[in-house]
Amino acid sequence: MGRLASSSSSSSCCCFSPRTFTHLRLPSSFRFRVCRAFDSRSIPQAEQNHPSSQAAAMDVMTTYHDETKHGLQRYARGPHGLDWASQPNPFRRYLGARVVPLDHFPPLPPAEGLDPLYPAVFLEPQHPKPLTMASLSQFLYDSLALSAWKTAGRSTWSLRVNPSSGNLQPTEGYVISAPLPGISEHPFVAHYAPKEHALEVRAELPLSLWEELTQGLPEGSFLVGLTSIFWREAWKYGERAFRYCNHDVGHAIGAISVAAAALGWECRLIDDLGTKELEIILGVSEKKPVSTSGTSKGHFPELEQEHADCLILLFPRQVQAQPKNDSGAKSISSISDGQNESSPKVVLSDPFYSSALISRLVGLEWKGKPNALSREHVRWGIIYKVAEAARKPLTNLYKNGALPNSDRLQIDNSYQALSVYKSLTARQVVHKRRSAVDMDGKYGMQKEVFYQILLKAMPSIDPKESQGGQLQIPFRTLPWRAELHMALFVHRVVDLPKGLYFLVRNPSHEKILRESMRSEFDWEKPPGCPTVLPLYMLVAGDCRSLAARLSCHQEIAGDSCFSLGMIAHFNNVIGDQGPWMYPRLFWEAGVLGQLLYLEAHAVGVSATGIGCYFDDSVHEILGLKGKDFQSLYHFTIGVPVVDTRVMSLPAYPGPLVDA
Incomplete structure (x- = not known):
């Protein structure tokens, strides 16, 4: 994950040579604005009904989140060079x-x-x-x-x-x-x-x-x-x-x-x-x-x-x-x-x-x-x-003593396109996983592969689970309901229009998401989308440059088959639970990212987690205001370019000395 990790070896996949992409017809309001420098004095105060100690902790958390955002005008504070x-x-x-x-x-x-x-x-x-x-x-x-x-x-x-x-x-x-x-x-x-x-x-x-x-x-x-x-x-x-x-x-x-x-x-x-x-x-x-x-x-x-x-x-x-x-x-x-x-x-x-x-x-x-x-x-x-x-106090979250999400695991093969997977064991996939450092920008994936990855990225595929209960592996490890959604930039998926899409991972959030995002979005189900997959096309067009620019001008976000931003239900979750929920939202993003890594390699492509992105520019593109929803992680999935200068060696026994 990240730009220091080495690329994976090339794998065969269902690919196509891209046609000429149509120009993205976005409303004039979609142009980028230069982000202002952050001023901690403008950060909203915590709600008054919190105890004073928790209110202070909430203020620290909110200040940290704002001051560590990357913006078009400046990046978050960090070293100017590596020692x-x-x-x-x-x-x-x-x-x-x-x-x-x-x-x-x-x-x-x-x-x-x-x-x-x-x-x-x-x-x-x-x-x-x-x-x-x-x-x-x-x-x-x-x-x-x-x-x-x-x-x-x-x-x-x-x-x-x-x-x-x-x-x-x-x-x-x-x-x-x-x-x-x-x-x-x-x-x-x-x-x-x-x-x-x-x-x-x-x-x-x-x-x-x-x-x-x-x-x-x-x-x-x-x-x-x-x-x-x-x-x-x-x-x-x-x-x-x-x-x-x-x-x-x-x-x-x-x-x-x-x-x-x-x-x-x-x-x-x-x-x-x-x-x-x-x-x-x-x-x-x-x-x-x-x-x-x-x-x-x-x-x-x-x-x-x-x-x-x-x-x-x-x-x-x-x-x-x-x-x-x-x-x-x-x-x-x-x-x-x-x-x-x-x-x-x-x-x-x-x-x-x-x-x-x-x-x-x-x-x-x-x-x-x-x-x-x-x-x-x-x-x-x-x-x-x-x-x-963000230190968590001792709590009694589950007063009835039952472990959450342990009651059922629904499996319905009618929603699964199992033929898209390579004949790999689980161990092969987890040990094969690499972070791509470059994507080829030429080939795409079949629509069935794209939908299968998104089906696995859902916390549940149970149509009756309307509250975001996390029933699928690996999400069922987490005790809270799903709080993350996915804004997707689709570049190269066969028979699927290029453009900006949105995957609603918790159905109970869909109404507030529609109300919070841009009114001109279409919210149309794409062709061939499984009925249990709440995926919507917001606007059609070529998003390659937009995706790269949002991810700190990294071309890998536009050269892939698709890239995405994980959008978290933020203020209400942290306000209801406490500031200790702040790191847990990033944990959920990491669990989702791990699933995306494995799915990409299991179908024969590669992926990379992107931690560098322009937070508030993502919010502006989606029309999100305030802190009800926040972007917490970016990801890109596509056909990798192999760096032939890097040689792979077995994990065990490894070299005696590492640099």
Whole structure:
């Protein structure tokens, strides 16, 4: 993801040579205006019904979001050049912790029949594998491990299954599990070291404490935690790094969800826990304070501390097939709705959410000292100020104890164009994924391929799900209803008019979206669009230059088959929940981005996440005013151009030295 990542190898696809494109007939009001410099004094104050502390946090969050927008007149604040001598080490190690090497897997392609094909992971619930050292190794290998090494000239760098802005890899992973033969005789907390594909055992828990923590959970459950090191992204991107770190958390959640599904495991984000409790669970609670004022350069080792992001529960899927309905669709209930006693609802018992219980982890003996990542740093104070404002309190979001979105998983093959996929396993796709650095600007994709990608990008394809419930993999990991939509710039899709389109991912938002956007938009269903896909053409015409200009003048957004901006339902969501929901909107964008990456490679093309775009210019094109909706992430999908100067090497064993 981003412009530092290397391109993927070329793949065959259904392509066509482009015809002459018609000129975009946009109303005169669509011309760009120069964005003014941002003035924090014009930022609206938080609503008065918030407690004073939350109102202050909301003000910090709003100020950060506005001041880190890119505009046609100026970019968000960042370094004027890259200090290569201080480039952060992308590999965190806990020196002194016991290292447990994990199992490796055969080179791709794997032995026939051992791994499910990519579409099957989403459409056919896999038989759950028991939690063992081997299955945990496979899970980490397919979610957070290295996917390749790249070399060009004297430079060598690694790529990972979970993508990252600029390939800077701010996200760290942790495993919390019951005793596993070959890893630990006791329940343990371990840090995942991707370069070695190994676990560093940081702490062991008393068995009685583990049993209290997991009371009421299915047998074979375990936890995965994610943290961020903001400095890794800030080294290149400055103040906008907080956005990109949370994009990367979302990509990691998406990668974890797909890898788990291939093993027959379900994922749920445990979002009742507060930031403080997460820090304790993951062993990153001992911190030195970071100054939140101004920007300074010097030796600030506290910038290398980890920020606790989230905790994910993984557990074996309990599959129960249901009769076909009238349309021939087959519903699959992965977790019972509680009416069938043979497949009980998964619940989290009250002690799991107890702050007093979590605090007992403070007394654990934590092993290992974190390695230094840079010899010099630049502190962007606003990053740590917004991170503090977005800290989540301990809450009781799910008072009935039921995990959200666990009641059903609807599958209807009549909406799926499965023939568009290559014959690739899920593992092949996740390890094949790359970020394209250039698109060819010549070839396009078939309309059926385009619609299939968008169907998979929907949180649900259930016509009865009118409130944005997230039922499809990987979105079902998230406990909230879908808050992101997609503004699409269609350039090269066979038999589909070029122009600006909009995908409404949460039907309950459609009315306010239509009212908030330009009145001259057509809102017409395109030809051949599946009935369950709420895709609309807003205006026809050639959007190539427009898409490139909106994405910081990057041609890759106009040379692709299509590009898009993710538009988040913003003010109401954060206002209702609190400023801690701000990073979660970026997580949702990252999960959606991960799905788009995998879909692109599964059909034989490529993709790139674009974090650099002109925020308010996107809003102006759509006619959006205020902060009811905000653009949070851009993406582009098309036929890549291969950089023949870059050579690929296997992920394991990798080189002894990397630049």
